[in-house]
Amino acid sequence: MLKKNARPVNSPKKLKRIIFLLGPTAIGKSAAAILLAEKINAEIISCDSMQVYRKMDILTSKVAARERKKVRHHLLGIIDPGREYNVAQYRQAALSLCDKLFKKGKIPLFTGGTGLYYSVIVDGLFPAVPEDKLLRAKLEKQLSAKGNDYLYRRLAKVDPPAAKKIHPHDSRRIIRALEVYLTAGEPISALQKSRVGLGKEFQIKIFGLNTDRQALYNIIDQRVEKMFTAGVINEVKRLRKQKLSRTASRAIGVPEIAGFLAGKYPLDEAKRLIQRNSRHYAKRQLTWFRKDKRIKWINIKEKDNPAEIAKRIYKQL
């Protein structure tokens, strides 16, 4: 169990390179990543919590199959949307892929916008307190029965530092903190201190794509328009024939289109909501990445095409 957190590496003679290409949704990471990967003999590892799901290609703007032929992509469409997926699984899969790529002499190029997934690769995950479904269900039941105040006070008793850090309304984190305490017997605030990231044997370069806010929002709005002409409605209809995991069911576009399909509002409203929620999401992504001072920002002007972006990154390698 504890081994999960140790870095499984083969002994290197030289530094192993890992490159990250991050940024808000719709900024153009995927296209640039392919061109960059071709230049430097890299393979792409998706760093995206929703693109891991199958059957959600339009919803998550997955790179088209023919593009994928140019450069190998990993962790894209690997699990059924009926199943749960989480950071720990992602980390394990991504790190073992890195090892495989190194053996082949390839550079892993992480591309995506899920801040947490990025951070557990670079900075690690605290050891081995996996989610406990039964316990969690029990805590969730208590939450709805007694309110989050009750759970929050309980947490404050066993783990004051965690309680101080977590807002009383943030029930999801309260539950996880309690879950960790109850299963490990140690407070999460203590465990979180031991975190093992990528070691010194790696040479890491981290790039972030950004542009001015209004331009970004325009790109997002346009992308959503395209999703509709590409047939998201049908994709969601097909998707909803099965029971979706909690995670997959929250992908932007699924609840919004479900509302339209249920007749709660017209199509335009569904579109508007998806655009707005995507903008909010992009904003949150930027907040997350902005504080990470290791990121080298590449500022995009409207006229920059993917090749231009790839070139600019290449120069800074």
Next chain:
RNA sequence: GCCGAGAUAGCUCAGUGGUAGAGCGCGGCCCUGAAAAGGCCGGCGUGGGGGGUCCGAUUCCCUCUCUCGGCA
């Protein structure tokens, strides 16, 4: 041209003789096993222009401009 209604935040609008709020939008932030999730914070304003009454006007009065209805 006449009559009526209105002009307040980016938008839609509320309210008050003591310099102003709500929703949406927008901005900032937090984040360690659901993360495209979840949570927190912020009013961002020459109250259409000018004049008057008043200790004091966004609020009352006059006037101008504009918008929307109706009548010509």
